[in-house]
Amino acid sequence: LGRSIASQLLSHEYAVPDQLCTCCGEQRHCSKCKPKWRWLELIGPCIESLRSQDGPHDQLFADVLEWKQVSRTTCWGDYLDPAKKMLERHPSCSLFYFVLANVYHYKSEEKEALRIAKKGLKCPDVSLWIRQELLRIAVITAFWTALHPGDIQERAALILSAYEDSKILVDEGQPDGLKRQHDLYTFILISFVVEGDRCNPLTPGIEVRSGLQP
Numbered sequence: 001l002g003r004s005i006a007s008q009l010l011s012h013e014y015a016v017p018d019q020l021c022t023c024c025g026e027q028r029h030c031s032k033c034k035p036k037w038r039w040l041e042l043i044g045p046c047i048e049s050l051r052s053q054d055g056p057h058d059q060l061f062a063d064v065l066e067w068k069q070v071s072r073t074t075c076w077g078d079y080l081d082p083a084k085k086m087l088e089r090h091p092s093c094s095l096f097y098f099v100l101a102n103v104y105h106y107k108s109e110e111k112e113a114l115r116i117a118k119k120g121l122k123c124p125d126v127s128l129w130i131r132q133e134l135l136r137i138a139v140i141t142a143f144w145t146a147l148h149p150g151d152i153q154e155r156a157a158l159i160l161s162a163y164e165d166s167k168i169l170v171d172e173g174q175p176d177g178l179k180r181q182h183d184l185y186t187f188i189l190i191s192f193v194v195e196g197d198r199c200n201p202l203t204p205g206i207e208v209r210s211g212l213q214p
Contacts, residue, residue: 002046006061
């Protein structure tokens, strides 16, 4: 069972029945309306069982389940050391690049989050949902870092990197994805910055990419 759940978590973003919070609308529910997730009751015994096995992926699966279990109750900012250790144990697993990049992003260490996200995108066999999450982190961290004072050439390179990654994210994203609106907003915002006077709300390229055409 542990192997099956872990495999699903690696392959699908919504592999287990997580409901949106009725208070804040986020998947990571707030403390005021945190329900009891029945599937979480299975995770502990599955982790213990996997830790005792010697299959080729059992330790990886145990870490995947542990991340999912802890992520329901732990703030991203408190997860730095566990995330680093998991990535050290599984340097070719894109999930743990996503986890560590998220931790750095939460801690406002944007350059480190960008570096980790870019490395994660180079992993073999990256599932679609993890690839998109890594691209989102890369876009946001590169763009906001570029807005801070610093070397103008470095800032320009960061903005162009964010622009190219945001185009990929919009092209590859599901048209009915929960994060689609945010991805489009980010792409349009960066387009205004990069294109300048050549870009306006009626630009055909933006209309086509947004998927708003009838």
